[in-house]
Amino acid sequence: MPFAVYLLGLAVFAQGTSEFMLSGLVPGIARDLHVSISAAGLLTSAFAVGMVAGAPLMAAFSLRWSRRRALLTFLLVFLAVHVVGAVTTDYAVLLATRVVAALANAGFLAVAMATAIGMVRPDAKGRATSVLLGGVTMACVAGVPAGALLGEMWGWRAAFWAVAVALVPAVVAVMRSVPAGTATDSGTSVRQESRVLRRPRLLVILLLGALVNGATFCAFTYLVPLLTGVTGIGVGWMPVMLALFGLGSFAGVTLSGRIADARPVRLLMIGGAALPVGWALFAWTAGHPVAAVALVFVQGTLSFAVGATLISQVLYAATGAPTLGGAFATAALNVGAAAGPWLGGVAIDAGLGFRSPLWVSALLATAALVIGLAGWARWRDPAAARPLSGPRRSPARRRSRR
Template sequence: MPFALYPLALAVFAMGTSEFMLAGLLPGLAPDLGVTVATAGLLTPAFAVGMIVGAPLVAVLARALPRRACLLASVLVFGAAHAVGALTASFAVLCATRVVAALAHAGFLALALPAAAVLVPPDRTGRALAVLLAGTTVATVAGVPGGAALGALYGWRTVFWGLAALCVPVALGVLTGVPAGRGAVGGSALRVEAAVLRRPPLLLAMLLGALVNAATFASFTYLAPVVTGPAGLGERWVAVALMLFGAGSFAGVTLAGRFSDRRPGLLLAITGPALLFGWPALALAAGVPAVLLPLVCVQGALSFALGSTLITRVLYEAGGAPTLAGACATTALNVGAAAGPLLAAPSLTTPAGPRGPLWTSTFLIALALLVAHRSRPLPTGGDTAPEGAPTR
C-alpha cells in the first residue's frame, strides 16, 4: 500500500477517537464547565450534525482546489478546534468547536476516501479503504479507552491537547505523501455528478450502508448498560467489551479489504444473515458473560465487514461523480451513526431494558436485508472492478 495511506489512516484514528471519546469524558467535563452531564451530552449530536453537513459542503467547495491542500487544511482546522476546546471555560464555545471539528472531520473523510481510491489500482480500492477505515476501528480499540484513562488521570483537557498534537505528524505526512491533484478526484460538472447520484444502485448502497451503520451504533453506543446490567459485570468490564468490539471491527475491515473488491456479493450474502442472527443472540445471551463477550467481538467483525463493503460499493457506484463520491460515503456512514442511537434510546425504557438497543439493531438489519431482497442486488463483482469505479 502507498505510504500516503498511512498518515490518512492516522488522521482517521485521531478523528474517530474525537468522535467517540466523549462517553468517557463527560463525568469530568460537565462539572468543570458548570453544566449537567445531560447538557454536556449535547456535544455528541452537535458533532453528528457537523459530520452530516460537512461532507457534501466541503466536497463541493473543494472541488476546484488542490486535494493535498484541502486535506491539510482539514487536519489543521481539526487540530485548532481541539486546541481551542482545551483552553475554553465556556460550554457554548466548546460546543462550537465540536461542530467545527466535525465539519473538518467530515470534509477530510469526503476527500480522503476518493483520494485513497486513486492511490491504488482500481481492483485494490477495497484494500485501500480498509487501511483508511482501520483508523476508526483502532480508535475504538485503543483511542477511546486510552482517552478515557488519560482523562481520568490528567483531566479531559489533556485528551483534547493530545488530539491537537497528533495532527502535527498527520499534517507532515499529508504534506509529503499525498499527491497535489485537483479536487476530490477530478473535476466534472456538478450537474453531471448530480445525475450520477440519482442512480438506483448508488442510492441502494447508501441506504443499506446507513441502515447497517445505524444497527452497529445503536448497540455500540449502549453497550455499557448491557455489561453492567444483564451481564452483572463491573464498570471496568465496559472498557474490555468496547475493546473486544473494536478488535472485531478491525478484523472486519481487514476481511472486507481482502474480499470487497473481488467477491462483494459473497461477503454481503454471508455477513448480512449472520448479523441478523447475531444481534438477537447477543440480546438473549446478555446475562451470560462467557457468551456475551465473544459475541460482542464477532458482531463488531461482522458489522464492520458488511459496512465497509457497502461503503466500497458506494464509491464504485459513484465513480462518475468524483467530487461527491466521498461525500456520499461519509454521509451514509454518519446518517447511520446519528440515527442508530436516537432510534435505540427509547428502547431502554421498554420491558427489554438494556437489551432494547440489541433488538433495535436486529430490526435495522432485518430492514436492510428486506430492502436488499426487494431491490436489485448490488453487483456481485468479479476479478475486476465494476464499470465506473474510481480510477486515476
C-alpha cells in the same frame, strides 16, 4: 498499495479516535457538565449530523483547492476545535465543537478517499477503502480505550487534549506524503456527479450503509452503561472492552479488504443475515459476562465487515462521480451514526433499560437485510448487478500477478 494511502489512514486514525472516544467518556461528561446520560450521548449524534451535512458540502467546496491544501486545512480546523472542547465548561459550546469537528472530518475523509482511490488500480478500491477504515478501527483498538483510560484517570478533558496532540504528526505526514498537485476537481462538475448519485441502485446501497451504521452506533454509544449496569463488568475493564470491540472492527475491515473487491455479494449476504441475529442475541444474554464479551468482538467484526464493503460498493457504483461518491458514502454512514444513538437514547429515556439500544440495533439491521434482499432480487441480473460484483481482472492481468 502506495505508502501515502497508509499515511492517510494514520490521519483517519487520529480523527477516528475523537469520533469514537465519547463512548467511554459519556458518564464523565454527563457528571461534569450536569447533563443526562442521553444528552451526553447526543454529542455522538451531533458529530454524526455534522458529518452528514459536511461530507457533500466540504467535498464540493474543496474542489477549488489542491488535495494537500484541503487535507491540511481540515486537519488544522479539527485540531483547533479540540482545544476549545478541552477547555470549555459549557455543554452548548462542547456540542458546537463536535459539529465543527465533524464538518472538518467529513471534508478530510471525502478528499482522502478520492486521493486514495486515485492512487490505486481501478479494481483495488475495496483494499484502499479498507486501509482508510483501518485507521478508524485502530482508533477503536488503541485510541478509544486510551481515551477512556485518560478519562478515568484525569477526566474527559485529557482525552480531548490527547487527540489534539495526536493530530500533529498527522499534519506532518500529510505535508510530506501528499503532493501539492492541482485542484481536486477531476473534470466533472458537481451537477454532473449529482446525476450519477441519483441512480436507484446506488441510493439503495447508501440506505443500507445508513441502516447498518445506525445499528452499530446505537449499540456502541451505550456500550459502557450496558456492560457496567447490566453485565456487571467493572468500570476499570471498560478500556479493555472498547479495545475488544475495536479488534473486532479491525478484523471486519481486514476481511472486507480481502473479499470486497472479488466476492462482495457473498460477504453482504452472510454478514447481513448474521448482524440482526447477533444484536438480538446480545440483548438476550447481556447479563452473562462470557456471552457479552464474545458478542462485543463478534458484532464489531460483522458490523465493520458489512459497513466497509458497502462503502466500497458505493465507490464502484459511483464511478461517474469520483469526487462526491465518497462524500455521499460518508454522509450515508453518518445518517445512521446520528440516528442510532438518538433512537437508543429515546429507548433508554422511555424506561426500557440499557438493553434496549441492542434491540433497536437488531431492528435496524433487520430492516437493512430485508431491503438488501429486495434490492438484490430486483437487480441481480448480470447487467444490473455489475456494481455489486466488482471489476473483473483480464486474463492477462491475472497471469501477470502470478
